[in-house]
Amino acid sequence: MSEDTIAAVATAPGESAVSLIRMSGRGAIAVADRVFRGRIQPSKARNRSVLFGEITASDGSLIDEVLLTVMRGPHSVTGEDVIEISCHGGMTAPRLVLRRLLEAGARLAEPGEFTRRAFVNGKIDLVQAEAVCDIVRAANETAHKLALRQLRGGLSEKLRQIESILFDGLVWLEAEIDFPEEELGECDRQNLIQNIDTACNELESLLATEEAGRYIRSGIEVAIVGRPNVGKSSLFNRLIGKDRVIVSPLPGTTRDTVDARLNLNGFCLSLHDTAGLGASNDLIEQEAVRRAQVSLRRCDVALVVIDVSEPLTLADWDILEQAAEKCHVVVVNKIDLPLKADLGRLRRPIRVSALKGYGVEDLLEELKRVAREQAGDLDLEIVVSERHATCIRQALDAIERAKGALVGGASPELVAADLRWALEYLGEVTGENVASQLLDEIFARFCIGK
Ligand SMILES: Nc1nc2c(ncn2[C@@H]2O[C@H](COP(=O)(O)OP(=O)(O)OP(=O)(O)O)[C@@H](O)[C@H]2O)c(=O)[nH]1
Numbered sequence: 001m002s003e004d005t006i007a008a009v010a011t012a013p014g015e016s017a018v019s020l021i022r023m024s025g026r027g028a029i030a031v032a033d034r035v036f037r038g039r040i041q042p043s044k045a046r047n048r049s050v051l052f053g054e055i056t057a058s059d060g061s062l063i064d065e066v067l068l069t070v071m072r073g074p075h076s077v078t079g080e081d082v083i084e085i086s087c088h089g090g091m092t093a094p095r096l097v098l099r100r101l102l103e104a105g106a107r108l109a110e111p112g113e114f115t116r117r118a119f120v121n122g123k124i125d126l127v128q129a130e131a132v133c134d135i136v137r138a139a140n141e142t143a144h145k146l147a148l149r150q151l152r153g154g155l156s157e158k159l160r161q162i163e164s165i166l167f168d169g170l171v172w173l174e175a176e177i178d179f180p181e182e183e184l185g186e187c188d189r190q191n192l193i194q195n196i197d198t199a200c201n202e203l204e205s206l207l208a209t210e211e212a213g214r215y216i217r218s219g220i221e222v223a224i225v226g227r228p229n230v231g232k233s234s235l236f237n238r239l240i241g242k243d244r245v246i247v248s249p250l251p252g253t254t255r256d257t258v259d260a261r262l263n264l265n266g267f268c269l270s271l272h273d274t275a276g277l278g279a280s281n282d283l284i285e286q287e288a289v290r291r292a293q294v295s296l297r298r299c300d301v302a303l304v305v306i307d308v309s310e311p312l313t314l315a316d317w318d319i320l321e322q323a324a325e326k327c328h329v330v331v332v333n334k335i336d337l338p339l340k341a342d343l344g345r346l347r348r349p350i351r352v353s354a355l356k357g358y359g360v361e362d363l364l365e366e367l368k369r370v371a372r373e374q375a376g377d378l379d380l381e382i383v384v385s386e387r388h389a390t391c392i393r394q395a396l397d398a399i400e401r402a403k404g405a406l407v408g409g410a411s412p413e414l415v416a417a418d419l420r421w422a423l424e425y426l427g428e429v430t431g432e433n434v435a436s437q438l439l440d441e442i443f444a445r446f447c448i449g450k
């Protein structure tokens with residue numbers, strides 16, 4: 001158990017009915033004894049029992065009425081003695097209760113410190129610790145569901161299976177190194193190659209989920225593009241249902257790229273309004289156009305906006321041509337005005353009026369369809385993050401080197417060394433061997449009280 005006892009408000013600040021304050025560490029129960037008045041003292045309470053009582057100041061005056069839960073280690077979230085106090089919500093009560101705990105011997109927890117202790121005490125592995133962070137941050141239901149699965153250990157279990165395959169191989173090789181007279185038979189060698197292939201395939205299928213993971217966590221990137229004044233910003237405001245960006249009859253209104261999140265039935269879109277694409281002599285506009293170009297290039301889906309109240313221009317066709325190289329939706333805007341554009345050559349245009357709100361539902365439906373198509377199957381059991389993928393890629397490289405060495409008839413020492421590297425990298429995913437600096441980085445993403 002850690003020497004010091006940490007405490008923090010676990011619920012978000014603001015007006016609410018109740019707030020939760022958490023404390024963990026060797027002295028947690030003693031601190032609770034000092035500040036709590038009730039029928040039973042926390043140190044005398046049965047494990048996992050809930051006590052009703054008061055938190056009192058050092059002079060005995062009342063701070064708040066609370067429910068206090070005692071959870072003794074090692075069977076607690078952090079593996080240490082844990083006290084949870086439910087007090088009244090709002091800005092003040094939790095702050096006063098926390099201050100009293102600090103006065104009575106606890107210290108303020110750092111972001112992610114509770115989860116870090118759970119990790120250090122072997123209650124969860126690193127993948128699961130990250131999942132805790134993801135659950136708190138989940139911007140949509142799909143992300144939440146996925147993070148929950150991760151917390152239950154889906155990815156960790158899969159990695160353990162792969163590790164055990166590699167480990168078995170390593171045992172064979174070590175035997176050959178230690179007893180060189182008993183050389184690996186052809187059959188064993190084939191077996192080993194087969195196992196290595198299995199491990200490679202499993203790791204590759206894990207890597208293939210990285211993109212889906214990005215879509216689930218941060219959403220599909222959708223850029224609204226078109227020439228100046230066609231109504232991109234009006235459409236952006238319409239889609240997010242807010243008067244967020246400036247709209248004006250002057251071309252060149254939007255310069256900075258503006259982002260907003262859009263939640264479509266538990267699925268996230270990251271929407272970008274961009275500057276109108278076209279030639280310009282103005283220095284600022286040139287930079288704006290450059291940024292719009294970058295958005296168009298980087299996005300997963302381009303929404304190309306066309307103004308139907310004017311004939312199509314070369315600039316329109318130029319943008320359509322660029323967008324044709326990727327997933328895109330053609331939106332013809334201003335259908336409330338007389339039609340001047342020839343729409344004959346446009347592919348599946350969606351007709352809208354951003355000003356009047358016509359056709360927006362159709363566009364949202366189309367966006368949902370395209371986003372789903374783009375993201376593929378998101379109902380995956382396991383999805384890896386960028387950090388996981390980096391380690392897995394390094395492991396794969398090492399395994400492939402091992403296989404090359406094995407096939408090429410290299411000495412067992414060389415093959416074994418590469419397999420050991422692979423295991424090392426896989427261990428980094430679950431946190432079996434990570435530098436404390438990396439841990440600092442990972443836990444710094446957490447909020448206080450987690
Ligand atoms: N009649 C009509 N006018 C529209 C519609 N959508 C946008 N407008 C008008 O068109 C003008 C330009 O709209 P914006 O949304 O600023 O166009 P933009 O494409 O963002 O323009 P830039 O940022 O300059 O590239 C404004 O006067 C809008 O009110 C529409 O559906 N119908």
Ligand SMILES: [Mg+2]
Nearest residue numbers: 232233253254
């Ligand atoms: Mg604009």
